């Protein structure tokens with residue numbers, strides 16, 4: 001997993017909780033990296049799971065809530081760091097560009113990136129289905145990112161999630177339906 005995921009996670013804990021909490025998590029987790037991440041480095045995915053688990057124990061908040069909140073934080077950072085990706089017509093066009101453009105460019109920059117599949121299909125003009133599939137089971141992160149995308153584009157959209165995982169991968173289907181009038 002790319003270092004940007006770790007640096008942004010620790011940044012979120014630093015600013016939303018405290019730098020002491022960040023230190024505490026790193027101490028508790030016995031991380032192979034020692035918690036010294038660089039944005040361009042690559043680290044074991046198990047380290048982020050350990051850090052989120054430790055934060056959950058410390059705060060009493062469920063892991064899934066924390067990962068969704070992290071998705072929202074990450075989204076705002078992506079908007080600040082990579083504004084070009086957000087210059088699209090609307091929310092559905094943005095989500096359709098993840099697999100065809102955004103993650104493609106991420107892969108060019110970081111050939112070792114571990115990216116999910118984020119396939120989209122339009123049932124009709126006002127209904128987009130987003131199919132998330134990954135071996136890393138970060139459906140909650142995807143949900144946090146998608147919820148923030150809805151807010152970012154200011155559209156009145158209902159979001160529903162179905163967990164359809166059956167095999168080795170996690171498969172989550174998100175249905176986004178524009179409410180009438182928007």
Ligand code: HEM
Nearest residue numbers: 001002078082113114115116134136138141142145146149
């Ligand atoms: C709503 C839109 C997006 C969704 C749903 C999404 C979904 C995800 C998820 C869930 C992951 C974690 C890895 C996995 O599950 O296998 C991931 C990784 C990543 N995504 Fe996206 N993403 C979105 C937008 C973006 C944008 C705008 C960027 C900015 C350039 C981006 C860059 C990355 C990077 C750098 C990683 C880490 C890859 C690694 O750890 O090796 N994503 N994405």
